[in-house]
Amino acid sequence: MIPNTGSYRLANARLHASLTPEFGAAFDRDGFGLADIAVADGKISSITAHGRSKAPADAIDLAGRIVLPCFIDCHTHIDKGHIWPRKPNPDGTFMGALNATGADRAARWSAEDVARRMDFSLRSAYAHGTRALRTHLDSVAPQEEISWPVFETMRETWRGRIELQGACLLGIEGVRDRRWFDSLAKRVAAAKGVLGVVTYMVPDLEELLDHVFAQAIQHGLDLDFHADETDDVAAISLKKIAEAALWSGFEGNILVGHCCSLARQPDLDVLDTLDKVAKAGLAVVSLPMCNLYLQDRRGDHTTPRWRGVTLLHEMKARGIPVAVASDNTRDPFYAYGDLDMLEVYRMATRILHFDHPVADWPQAVAATPARVMRLDGFGTLAAGGDADFILFKGRSWTELLSRPESDRIVVRGGRAIDRQLPDYAELDELMVE
Numbered sequence: 441m442i443p444n445t446g447s448y449r450l451a452n453a454r455l456h457a458s459l460t461p462e463f464g465a466a467f468d469r470d471g472f473g474l475a476d477i478a479v480a481d482g483k484i485s486s487i488t489a490h491g492r493s494k495a496p497a498d499a500i501d502l503a504g505r506i507v508l509p510c511f512i513d514c515h516t517h518i519d520k521g522h523i524w525p526r527k528p529n530p531d532g533t534f535m536g537a538l539n540a541t542g543a544d545r546a547a548r549w550s551a552e553d554v555a556r557r558m559d560f561s562l563r564s565a566y567a568h569g570t571r572a573l574r575t576h577l578d579s580v581a582p583q584e585e586i587s588w589p590v591f592e593t594m595r596e597t598w599r600g601r602i603e604l605q606g607a608c609l610l611g612i613e614g615v616r617d618r619r620w621f622d623s624l625a626k627r628v629a630a631a632k633g634v635l636g637v638v639t640y641m642v643p644d645l646e647e648l649l650d651h652v653f654a655q656a657i658q659h660g661l662d663l664d665f666h667a668d669e670t671d672d673v674a675a676i677s678l679k680k681i682a683e684a685a686l687w688s689g690f691e692g693n694i695l696v697g698h699c700c701s702l703a704r705q706p707d708l709d710v711l712d713t714l715d716k717v718a719k720a721g722l723a724v725v726s727l728p729m730c731n732l733y734l735q736d737r738r739g740d741h742t743t744p745r746w747r748g749v750t751l752l753h754e755m756k757a758r759g760i761p762v763a764v765a766s767d768n769t770r771d772p773f774y775a776y777g778d779l780d781m782l783e784v785y786r787m788a789t790r791i792l793h794f795d796h797p798v799a800d801w802p803q804a805v806a807a808t809p810a811r812v813m814r815l816d817g818f819g820t821l822a823a824g825g826d827a828d829f830i831l832f833k834g835r836s837w838t839e840l841l842s843r844p845e846s847d848r849i850v851v852r853g854g855r856a857i858d859r860q861l862p863d864y865a866e867l868d869e870l871m872v873e
């Protein structure tokens with residue numbers, strides 16, 4: 441359908457207002473407008489309202505199919521991905537995930553093991569239409585010395601197909617060993633990575649956060665936290681991060697993931713936290729599939745009674761940038777998943793109510809994470825931008841989100857890519873117990 445010449449005209453494409461700067465079309469109440477898109481030399485040369493001028497006879501008529509910019513996945517763990525067959529979660533709980541992953545890491549995460557699983561993950565993400573991806577990298581000693589060089593090689597290998605970012609990952613108590621943590625921060629800076637930690641309610645949390653911010657300022661690093669991935673109402677590390685950001689005068693980007701406990705807290709506490717999060721300029725990413733899997737798992741023969749996700753609507757209403765992302769794939773933290781951001785958006789629509797109205801929620805998988813990741817020109821469709829987009833069969837939200845859209849066409853640099861997914865059997869030899 442898409443000519444391999446890299447120069448053509450698409451007529452009658454359905455674009456979403458929130459991901460397309462004004463091009464003169466009338467948008468309907470779902471935010472859609474019909475457009476003609478001209479592509480030349482791998483770039484979008486123009487986007488015009490459909491019907492404004494007569495499309496040339498050789499234009500490809502998309503008959504109202506939805507076209508979205510390629511996805512931006514701002515929170516993943518491709519160093520953990522696909523270990524499930526050799527290390528499943530024994531009971532589906534968060535502690536079960538933590539312990540299983542820790543044991544697998546210590547025993548199995550050689551450079552080759554990590555590299556092959558990472559590459560598998562990136563091929564899946566690419567085939568589904570993802571253009572940029574941030575992964576956390578378990579950086580508990582001695583894993584940081586194995587995984588960061590693998591990440592740096594992988595980033596080079598994938599440049600031009602997937603823009604790869606890395607953030608270190610360790611429990612906040614790891615910051616107590618100042619010498620080790622400072623050397624990790626230096627290593628992350630050398631790799632042009634992002635400084636990340638997991639926060640929970642340790643007695644010295646404020647002091648440790650101060651040190652994390654001081655290191656980020658010293659090395660000019662952006663920050664990325666896992667915060668409050670629990671139903672414990674006493675978990676308020678999101679608020680502590682916002683306070684630390686305010687009093688340190690930090691000017692970089694801060695992304696905070698999960699924030700599950702916020703949804704369980706009394707309204708007045710929530711309002712106070714959200715005020716601080718907005719004032720401090722934090723962005724928040726929700727991981728709906730992982731939260732649904734791990735949260736509210738109470739033991740045998742019980743049914744979960746909450747969805748596990750944080751308060752994205754209330755955050756967005758306050759101007760806090762909000763995103764959704766994949767998180768884990770086929771590892772003890774999440775038994776499923778394939779780094780398909782359409783699946784994430786579909787699940788988010790159902791779990792988080794990204795509808796009635798859809799409004800600008802599509803930005804949560806494209807334009808917003810692109811801004812948080814400092815990726816100029818990513819996550820939107822605009823004249824002069826790269827011709828990196830996805831052509832779906834669906835012509836409305838209900839059509840788009842009701843089927844897997846396995847036959848979507850992913851266009852990169854103006855050309856349709858080969859969307860072959862890697863075969864699970866490739867990893868079999870790494871899965872022998």
Ligand SMILES: [Zn+2]
Nearest residue numbers: 517666697767
């Ligand atoms: Zn995560």
